[in-house]
Amino acid sequence: MVIEELNDHQQLIIKVIEQRTADIEQACEMIVSAIQGGNKVLIAGNGGSAADAQHIAAELSGRFVKHRKALPGIALTTDTSALTAIANDYGYDHVFSRQIEALAKPGDLFIGISTSGNSQGILNAFKTAGDIGCKTLGLSGWSGGKMNGLCDLNVIVPSEVTARIQEIHILIGHILCKAVDDLF
Template sequence: MSSKILNELKDHQQLIQRVIDTLTGDIETACEMIVTAVQSGNKVLIAGNGGSAADAQHLAAELTGRFVKNRKALPGIALTVDTSALTAIANDYGYDYVFARQVEAYAKPGDLFIGISTSGNSQGILNAFETAKQYGCKTLGLSGRNGGKMNGICDLNIIVPSEFTARIQEMHILIGHIMCQYVDDLFE
């Protein structure tokens, strides 16, 4: 195996160990936040930019479709998929409000808003967190580096202990899959 490939895999392995050592409790709390929302008849709204937008869509699809087992569909909505809404809001209000406006439109007290930002500083995600709180939502962040401004705004911010965007994104999808497995285990 080439040394570059081996180094990438070892870096990934070391980060997974750091996540195990430091984030297991936070991941369990995040799982409980999702279950509480959907068991109460509420929904999960998810947003992110770029690769994090893909993660938002992926997680919403796992909730509404299925993760591993056949179970009832659960209300997961990615706020990244409606191009007409995204472009109209960006045009009329600015890109920093594309998620906040959608949260305003869809959120109800008891819903869960999940914002994904590798830096923790994406203004559009921060604005969506503020709006979610105004509408009585619980808030969960998936970030990296030092957690950025999301630290002061989320009910829980899961901070992947890495500076490297690719590693942070890899851990976000792993954490997302763990949350989906937790949900699968509780619903028929």
């Protein structure tokens, strides 16, 4: 079982290198541009993707590898009062879009994470972010789902296995953070 899991992961890494390197490089350019422009990075996802959003935000506001100034990475998954109030008053599908409406400005970067590419709350967040003038970056799997038409770039992990997709999402998150670290 262990060897099978590791082999599955390894084969997916090879696919990502072969098929998605240019997209990941473009994603790095997007986050670097946002940070260099003095903008925020807002990140959201559900379940395991929420944990990934928080992980990436923490690497930005804390540090990734090297000591540098704190950067504005904000996970929209952490404020339980906002999440529950918005879910109660507007429905769960609006918990991220309402926060983006409140916090985002043109030039900010919104990163939406959804393994299926079809999470309605993430889709709504992309619409709101786009309307505000944010750059939008998706991390998805499968075929990219409905996110394909809603974000400036959707980095699609070529897999239908949620665990594998999430493993690659956090790898991509670390690559993004490395690109930011390289600015300093």
